[in-house]
Structure formats: C-alpha cells, structure tokens
Amino acid sequence: MAEIGSRPAPGRPNLVPRAFGRLVDSDIFYSFRRRPGVILSAIVVLAFVVSAVFAHWVAPHNPFDLATLNLLDAFTPPAFTGKGNPAYLLGTDDQGRDVLSAIIYGSRMSLLVGVLATLLAMVLGVSLGLVSGYAGGKIDAFIMRVADVQLSFPAILIALLVDGLARAALPRDMHDTVAVYVLVLAIAASGWVRYARTVRGSTLVERNKEYVQAARVIGRHPLAIMFTHVLPNALGPVLVLVTLHIGEAIITEATLSFLGVGVPPTQPSLGTLIRIGNDFLFSGEWWITVFPGAALVMLVLAINVLGDWLRDALNPRLR
Amino acid sequence: MIAFVLRRLLQAVMVMLVVGAIAFSLFNFVGDPVALMLPPEATQADRDAMRQSLGLDRPFYVQFATFLGNALQGNFGISLRLGRPVSALIAERLPATLELAFTASLIALLVGIPVGVYTALRRDSFLSRAMLTTSLVGVSLPNFLIGIFLILIFAVWLGLLPSFGRGDTVQLGFWSTGLLTTSGLKALVLPAITLGFYPLTLVMRLVRSEMMEVLRTDYIKFARARGLSERTVNFGHALKNTLVPVITIVGLQLGGIIAFAIITETVFQWPGMGLLFIQAVQFADVPVMAAYLCLIGLIFVVINLAVDLLYYVVDPRLRVERTAPAGAH
Numbered sequence: 001m002a003e004i005g006s007r008p009a010p011g012r013p014n015l016v017p018r019a020f021g022r023l024v025d026s027d028i029f030y031s032f033r034r035r036p037g038v039i040l041s042a043i044v045v046l047a048f049v050v051s052a053v054f055a056h057w058v059a060p061h062n063p064f065d066l067a068t069l070n071l072l073d074a075f076t077p078p079a080f081t082g083k084g085n086p087a088y089l090l091g092t093d094d095q096g097r098d099v100l101s102a103i104i105y106g107s108r109m110s111l112l113v114g115v116l117a118t119l120l121a122m123v124l125g126v127s128l129g130l131v132s133g134y135a136g137g138k139i140d141a142f143i144m145r146v147a148d149v150q151l152s153f154p155a156i157l158i159a160l161l162v163d164g165l166a167r168a169a170l171p172r173d174m175h176d177t178v179a180v181y182v183l184v185l186a187i188a189a190s191g192w193v194r195y196a197r198t199v200r201g202s203t204l205v206e207r208n209k210e211y212v213q214a215a216r217v218i219g220r221h222p223l224a225i226m227f228t229h230v231l232p233n234a235l236g237p238v239l240v241l242v243t244l245h246i247g248e249a250i251i252t253e254a255t256l257s258f259l260g261v262g263v264p265p266t267q268p269s270l271g272t273l274i275r276i277g278n279d280f281l282f283s284g285e286w287w288i289t290v291f292p293g294a295a296l297v298m299l300v301l302a303i304n305v306l307g308d309w310l311r312d313a314l315n316p317r318l319r
Numbered sequence: 320m321i322a323f324v325l326r327r328l329l330q331a332v333m334v335m336l337v338v339g340a341i342a343f344s345l346f347n348f349v350g351d352p353v354a355l356m357l358p359p360e361a362t363q364a365d366r367d368a369m370r371q372s373l374g375l376d377r378p379f380y381v382q383f384a385t386f387l388g389n390a391l392q393g394n395f396g397i398s399l400r401l402g403r404p405v406s407a408l409i410a411e412r413l414p415a416t417l418e419l420a421f422t423a424s425l426i427a428l429l430v431g432i433p434v435g436v437y438t439a440l441r442r443d444s445f446l447s448r449a450m451l452t453t454s455l456v457g458v459s460l461p462n463f464l465i466g467i468f469l470i471l472i473f474a475v476w477l478g479l480l481p482s483f484g485r486g487d488t489v490q491l492g493f494w495s496t497g498l499l500t501t502s503g504l505k506a507l508v509l510p511a512i513t514l515g516f517y518p519l520t521l522v523m524r525l526v527r528s529e530m531m532e533v534l535r536t537d538y539i540k541f542a543r544a545r546g547l548s549e550r551t552v553n554f555g556h557a558l559k560n561t562l563v564p565v566i567t568i569v570g571l572q573l574g575g576i577i578a579f580a581i582i583t584e585t586v587f588q589w590p591g592m593g594l595l596f597i598q599a600v601q602f603a604d605v606p607v608m609a610a611y612l613c614l615i616g617l618i619f620v621v622i623n624l625a626v627d628l629l630y631y632v633v634d635p636r637l638r639v640e641r642t643a644p645a646g647a648h
Contacts, residue, residue, distance in 0.1 A: 149334055152623050157578045157615065164600040164608055165345065251461045258463050259585055259597050278467060278586075281475055282482075290471070293464050301459040 031313045038309045041302035048299050052108035059101035060089070064266075075280075078287050091287040094280060099287060102273055103295050109269035110296070113180065114250035117187035121249075122242055124188060125195025130234065132196065133203025134226050144200070147193045158190035159252055163261050176264040183262055187252050194241055202234035240314060243307035247300045254296055270296045327627055331620045336387075338616035342609035343386045395610035400602045405610045408595060414494045415485055416591035419583070420576045422507055423515035424569060431519045432565070435526025436558060439534070454520040462579060466513040466586035473509060481506045483588040514583040518572050525568055529561035570626055574619040 032038055051058045077083045078091040078099075090099040132143040150158065166182040206212060207230060215225045256262035257271030258278075265272060270292050277289030361369075389395070395405040438447040457465075474482035486502030488495045497503030533539065534557055542552045581593030588594065592611060599607035 149337070152574075152619055153615075154575045154578045156582070160581070160597075160600060161341075161612065247459065251459075254461055255463060255582060258461075259582065259600075261597070261600055274464070274467065281467070281471060284475075286471060286475070289467060293467065297456075297460055297464065300461075301456065304455075304459050 028313050032309070035309060037305055041305040041309075044298055044302035045306060048107055048111065048302075051104050052111050055104050055108050059098075059104040060087070061098040061101040063097040063102045063105055075285055077285075078291075090291045091285075093276065093285075093288045099291050102268065103270070103292050106268050106270045106273045106292060107295060107299060109180075109263055109267055110250050110253060110271070110299070113183055113187070113253045113263070113269065114246050117184045117191070117249045117253070118242055118245045120184060120188035121191040121245065122195050122238065125192035126199050126231070126235075126238060128192065129196035129199030130203055130226050130231060133200035134207055134222065134230060140200075143196065147196055150190075151193050155187075155190035155248075156252060156255060159186040159256060160259075160261065162186035162189050163256060176266065179262070179264045180267070183253060183256065186256070187249050190252070191245055191249065194245070195238060198237050198241060199234050202237070203230055206230045206233050236314070240307065240311045243310050244304065247303040247307065250296070250300055250303070270299075323631060324628065327624060331624045334620050335613075335616060338613060339387055339390060340383070342390075342612050343383055345605050345609050345612075390613055395613075396606040398599075398604055398607050400599065400604040400607070405606045408607065409592060409610055409614065410493065411495075412590060412592045412595050414496060415589060416577060416580050416584070416593060418496065418498060419507070419510055419514060419589060419591060420573065420580055422511040423576055424518065424573060426511055426515035427518035427522050427572075428569060430515075431522030432526050432562075435523040436530055436553070438523070439527045439530035440553060442531070450523070454523055457516055457520050462513065462517065462582045463586050465516055466509070466583060469509045469513060470586070480508050482509065485590055510583050510587040510589050513586065514576060514580060517579070518569065518576060521572065522565060522569065525565055526561055529564060530557060533557045533560050567626060567629075570622060574615075574622045577618060578615060 032042075056062075075094065076085050076088050076092040076096075078089065080089075088098050088100070090103070092098055093102065128143050132140045163182060163186040166178075166186070170178065170182075203226075212225060212229055215229050220229075253262060253269060254271030254274070257269050258275045260275065262271055263269050265276075268276070273292035274289055274296070277285070277287075277292065280288050393406045397403065398405050398408060401408065434450055438450055441447050470482040473480045481502070484506060485497045486504070486506035487500040488497045488503055489499045497507060539552060539557055542556050547556075578593075580589075580591060581597055583589065584591045584593040585597055592614070595607060596611040598604070599611070
C-alpha cells in the first residue's frame with residue numbers, strides 16, 4: 001500500500017535508508033514528481049516555512065528594532081524602480097521599515113496563527129466527531145445539530161463574533177497580550193465542523209466492524225476503544241482536510257487582521273501589513289500593499305495546490 | 320406535511336432564541352452599562368437608582384424576556400459610540416448593503432451562467448481552461464485583496480471609477496438609493512465586482528458540472544437524434560434543467576453575500592450595515608453588535624427555512640423519509 005510505504009519510520013536510524021527508498025518508490029512520490037506545478041508549490045511553501053522559522057537570520061533588517069529605523073528612509077520605493085535604495089529591495093513603509101523584512105516576519109505570524117488554528121480545530125472536530133459517531137443517540141443528535149446550525153453561517157462571521165465577544169469581555173489592557181490566542185480560538189471555533197462530520201462518518205462505519213466488537217467484548221473502556229482502535233482508522237481523510245484548511249485559516253486570519261480585529265499592530269501579520277499599506281494606496285506608495293498582498297496570494301495558492309494534489313493522490317478511485 | 324413544517328418552524332425559532340441569547344449575554348457579560356452611563360463621581364445611591372431604572376436589579380430570566388420583547392419590536396437601545404437609537408442606524412444603512420448584495424448576486428448570475436455553459440460545451444478550448452484557472456486563483460485570493468487590487472488599477476492608476484463611498488443618493492421614502500444617479504452607479508461598480516467574484520466562480524463551476532452531467536443523459540441524446548438544432552438542445556433542454564440547483568445555491572449564498580459585505584464595505588468605505596458592525600466590534604459597541612447579530616441570524620434562518628420548505632414541495636422523496644420519524648415521536 002502506498003500510504004504505508006510512504007511513511008518513513010522516525011527515530012529508527014537503521015531503518016531510514018529503507019524507508020526513504022520506499023518513499024521514492026511510492027505512488028504518491030511518483031505523482032508528485034510528474035506534476036511541475038505541485039513541485040513548485042512545495043518549494044514555495046518550504047521557502048515560506050524556512051524563512052519564517054529562521055526569520056531572525058533571513059530577514060535583511062529587523063523591522064521591530066526601533067534603533068535601526070530611520071524615518072528619513074520612509075517611503076523608499078523598491079530598489080528595482082531605479083529610485084530606491086539597494087539596501088531596501090522592496091522599498092520601505094511609512095516608518096522606514098524594510099518591506100521585505102516585514103513580509104518575512106509577517107508570514108511567520110500568518111503561518112503560526114493559520115497552523116495553530118487548524119490544529120486546534122482538528123483536535124476539537126476529531127474528538128467531537130469520534131464521540132458523536134461512537135456514542136450515538138442524544139449526544140450525537142446534539143453535536144450534529146450544533147454543527148448544522150454553525151455550518152449555515154459563514155466562517156468569517158463566527159470568527160468575528162468570537163473575537164468580538166473576547167474583545168468586549170476582557171479588560172482593555174489585556175487585549176494585545178492575548179490577541180493572538182483569541183484569534184487562534186476564533187478561527188478554530190469557525191472551522192471544526194468539517195472534521196467532526198468526516199470523522200463521525202468514518203466512525204459510524206468502523207464501530208460495527210469485528211475488531212471494535214472484539215475490543216468491546218474483552219471489556220476495554222469506550223474512550224480507549226474510540227481513541228486507540230477507531231481513531232487511527234478514521235484519520236485518513238483528515239490529512240487532506242488539514243492541508244486545505246490551513247490555506248483557508250490563513251485567509252481568515254488575514255481578513256480579520258485587515259479588518260483591524262486580528263493580531264495587534266506590534267506583531268503584524270500579512271493582513272496587518274496590507275491594512276497599513278492600504279492607507280498609502282492613493283499617495284502612490286503601492287509597494288507597501290502590493291508586495292505583502294502578493295506574498296499572501298503565493299502562500300495560499302501554493303498550499304491549496306498541494307492540498308488538491310494530496311486529495312487526488314490519496315483518492316483510491318482516481319488511481 | 321404540517322408536522323414537517325411545524326418541526327422546521329420550531330427549529331428556526333430555537334436557532335433565533337440561541338442567537339438572541341448570545342446577543343443578550345453580550346449585554347450582560349460585557350462591561351457594566353451603569354458605569355458606562357454615569358459620571359465617575361456618581362454615588363452608590365445614584366448607581367442603585369440607575370440600576371433600578373434600567374431594570375438590571377430584576378432576575379436574569381425577566382431581563383432576557385424583556386430583551387426578547389424589545390428585540391421583537393426592533394428596539395435594541397442606543398449605540399454607545401454614536402449616541403443614536405440602533406434601529407434608526409440600521410434602517411439608514413440597510414438599503415446600501417441590500418443594493419450592493421443584490422447587484423453582486425446579479426453579476427454572479429449574469430456572468431457565471433454563460434461562462435459555466437461555455438466551459439461545459441467547449442471543454443478543451445484554451446478559453447475554457449483559462450477561465451477555470453482564473454476561478455481557481457480567484458478562490459485562493461482573499462476578498463479584500465481583490466478589492467484593493469481593483470482600487471489600485473481602476474481608481475488610482477487609471478482614475479476611471481471612484482474608490483470609496485456611495486456617490487449621490489436619491490431618497491425614495493425611507494429608502495435611499497444610489498441606483499438612479501450616475502455617480503451612484505459608478506461608485507457601485509468596483510464594490511459589486513469584488514463582492515460578486517466568489518459567488519461568480521461558484522455559479523460557474525456549478526453550472527459547468529451540472530451541464531456536463533445533463534448533456535450525458537438519454538433525453539439529450541434523444542433530442543439530438545430527433546434532429547433538433549444544437550442551440551435548442553443546449554439551451555432549451557439542457558440549460559433549463561441545470562438551473563434548479565443553481566438558483567437554490569445562489570439563494571443560500573445570498574445570506575453569505577450579505578455577511579461577506581462586511582469586508583467589501585470596509586475596503587470601499589461603503590456606508591452599509593457591515594461597516595457599522597465592524598466599527599462596533601472595534602469600539603465594543605454592544606447594542607449595535609447585538610442588533611446586527613440578530614438581523615443576520617434572522618436573514619439566515621429565513622433563507623434556510625424557505626429553501627427547506629421549497630425542497631419539501633419539489634422533492635417527494637423527503638416527504639417519505641421525514642414523516643416516519645415524526646410519527647414515531
């Protein structure tokens with residue numbers, strides 16, 4: 001099986017070469033190699049992740065170090081227009097911050113919030129779906145009714161609502177310190193339903209199979225059956241959902257930050273950068289908006305292409 | 320039939336009650352209205368008097384009932400930020416949002432359906448592939464970025480269209496419309512395209528897949544065999560049968576379009592409900608947030624209810640499946 005073959009065994013050095021060989025031979029790697037668009041997307045995502053993790057070393061300037069900022073450098077056009085300063089490849093913003101460095105730190109924030117929110121939504125959705133499908137009855141009906149109601153409202157509205165509630169309920173001076181966590185929670189709360197539905201569907205199929213009945217007969221605790229027996233067999237489709245959800249979560253985060261209710265301005269994400277640049281669109285400083293915008297589109301597009309490819313590659317019917 | 324309608328109605332009322340409870344808890348957990356309304360030097364006696372006059376000393380459920388009663392009459396109190404009744408503010412902003420949402424849906428249908436049909440009929444042509452790729456890129460593009468890029472190109476660089484506000488409006492009774500003046504129409508173009516882009520790609524892909532499905536059916540083959548012209552087969556027979564799901568989806572999307580107008584209205588400073596709401600969130604203006612929440616909840620519940628009931632009328636299979644558990648209750 002391709003899925004098994006493609007999974008390298010971590011923490012066992014003597015197995016690594018064989019696992020790597022199996023990975024290279026697998027169907028998934030074959031379909032990966034044959035699609036240049038997918039390879040390009042993987043490179044783009046990798047570049048974003050690496051520069052986000054090592055932002056401190058990769059970025060040419062530190063946009064948050066006030067000592068290095070010079071207001072005289074504000075509004076420098078990009079270097080390639082001929083009117084700029086070669087030290088600032090993509091120009092500077094209203095406070096003299098290097099746009100390229102701001103983008104690198106901004107993508108770090110966007111990726112962090114997007115990935116954390118997706119993982120939280122996954123844990124929440126998978127657990128609720130598992131309980132819902134395995135327990136059935138009233139619990140199932142209640143969870144699924146909540147999911148139905150939530151699904152009929154757009155995610156951005158739910159996220160705005162959770163964010164607005166937290167903003168109003170917490171004291172004002174706490175906003176900036178907890179803003180990121182609130183944001184992660186808001187985006188996760190708006191995205192758990194898809195996982196719950198998928199996992200519930202697989203659980204309904206798995207719970208009547210013989211191995212689950214056997215586990216029940218030997219008297220294992222229902223929670224143990226759910227998480228150690230049913231869960232591994234219901235997780236397959238979740239991987240694809242996660243990939244596609246990360247792109248969506250990054251867009252939601254950017255939108256909330258653009259609306260001014262996302263991350264605090266002291267830790268800007270790509271959405272915040274676009275909002276700042278939006279004020280200078282009319283005075284001709286287009287680069288402050290366009291480059292962060294382009295970075296956001298590239299990142300999300302690359303993640304979505306990877307997600308689409310993964311969905312097709314893991315779908316046995318399309319093989 | 321009656322049992323199903325009643326159950327569905329009851330469900331809708333339950334959802335509205337939950338939305339109302341969230342809106343109500345906004346009022347209760349968020350800050351202390353008494354402290355907000357009185358000067359800091361007020362005495363404890365002043366506070367108690369204020370508390371009593373606002374009815375805050377009464378039990379929780381009485382307050383909730385009062386809130387629901389007021390909400391049913393459209394009374395949500397006074398905006399903390401603007402100092403005016405919330406109902407008047409919403410009534411002022413509603414026409415702008417509805418005109419924008421309506422124009423955006425119209426664009427989505429008028430462009431999405433022909434493009435969808437074209438891509439289904441000429442599946443392998445270069446133009447079809449280009450359109451499909453554009454729609455994929457469009458889905459990865461956040462809504463507000465489309466708006467910003469449109470502003471940059473058409474307002475800043477080309478100077479063709481205005482980039483903010485509604486232009487001149489004409490008052491028709493309580494309804495202020497921007498559809499009757501040239502500047503109003505010009506101001507509508509960019510926001511409507513921005514808002515309509517996502518539903519457009521949705522309609523296009525839906526029409527394409529439905530159309531390709533229908534073109535494979537026997538009655539289309541039979542129509543071809545009868546020697547009917549390509550145009551009659553494609554548009555008279557095939558298209559007509561693809562439109563039912565399309566109209567349902569667009570109907571369901573209408574609520575989403577109104578909600579997504581929040582983003583478009585912020586980008587274009589369009590004086591609608593969404594802009595009012597986002598300003599309320601930033602200033603923690605609770606009465607406006609609560610009212611907007613209830614209104615959007617109502618719109619969604621009504622649309623979903625209408626679609627469900629229509630399906631029940633159209634699709635006989637639902638009647639068999641749903642009446643059985645209803646009888647067992």
